[in-house]
Amino acid sequence: MSISAQDVKTLRERTGAGMMECKKCLTEAEGEMEKAMELLKQRGLAQAEKKAGRTAAEGVVTSYIHGNGHIGVLVEVNCETDFVAKTDDFQSFARDIAMHVAASNPEFVRRDNIPEDRVQSEKDLIKAQSADDIAGKPDHVVDQILDGKLNKALSAITLLDQPFVKDPDKTVEEVTKELVATIGENVRVRRFERYEVGEGIEVEQEDFAEEVKAQLGEE
Template identity: 25%
Template sequence: MAITAQDVNKLRQMTGAGMMDCKKALTEANGDFDAAIDILRKKGQKVSASRSDRETKEGVVLSQVNDAQTEGLILSFTCETDFVAKNEGFVELASSILDIAVKNNITDIDALKAAKFENLTVGEKIIEMTGKIGEKLEISALDAIKGEVVVPYIHSTGKLGVLVALANVNGSDVVEAGKDVAMQIAAMNPVALDKDGVDASLVEREIEVGKEQARAEGKPEDMLEKIALGKLNKFYKENTLLSQAFVKDNSKSIAQYLDGVSKGLTVSAFKRVSIG
């Protein structure tokens, strides 16, 4: 059957695919719109498979916090190029995926991909969009956090986000302090909340590095352990959040800054998600 320009435009409006792709799909499907949509989806799957080894170093980081400010979710949705990352359709899809995660209380990427998205699943929708855009797209990170007060922060680039959970909250005037801490985490990228949260293998590595440095400086063997432990304490101070110097006032640690805002105020957890 003859495929009209109106038919092609209708399918384009329904799917967002390119004009030529829509015409080819309709021709192959003999004018059957449902079959043409399936053909376009399969094309998306082929594009997805052909680009499966590509790296996705661009994209957006989005977050949502519930009305009570006690729970937050942060998502990283990535693509291959900055051009696509700034595409309105790409950002809208990322936002819709995050909405689905929040509404269904999903905190696992595989579970999110299996969740319903209109008449598809999220995973199928991503494949469909891959076919339209021609780039690999993926949910790269999905993290949840709970606390007495959860404060979100998205950096101006849109490729870095933080969620901070505050504890021992007395009064409501703590959100600005939470934002200050979130910006600190974005800038300084602490490895843990405090020294107790540092991975044991990282501690061992820092001790060994400290020993080797001291040995290279000609320090006596019986002093190496003590020197290395001193260097480890410096590592904790520079790389764990509560011990870090507050970037807005280096005379205070983050722990001291929060305690000054409200007695006992502290951070119970944080999540930092970055692209690239």
């Protein structure tokens, strides 16, 4: 079927993909825009996997301060070239990641950053908490239950595994891969630091009445 130049242009503007790839996907989708977008998405994610091994040493360090000034985040996001690092798409993504860290409070960037002793402690805790659920069940069923709970627990503390705060239907990793498909370069969230006012400080709770009495007794 014939694909109009306007449809190709529209698909390119909506996805950032190349003109030829847009036309190819529209042809395969028989002109259906949403179907063509899904095809581009699928192929983009595949391309993202191929680009994942490429060196990404450029990028930005950006920050996000929560409105009340109680939470602040610094995040480093890398790409392959300084040109891409300066684009609106890349810088917007970096800001979104910083905002996500502020909101979701992950502890690690990716699963392989989690120390073995932390993984083991999570396993031990889950096993203890699941004693009633696994009692009397076959070993293979017990393993499935514990593995599922462990995966959920580790995902909750891992940035790339968390539901993206601006689109909870996607993980942060999926959003990252979509950006790779758009800009054509490897993108890697390298590290982050999250600060929260008062975090880690043990506040001593004093009985005000007793303090006043002590002061009066000294006079």
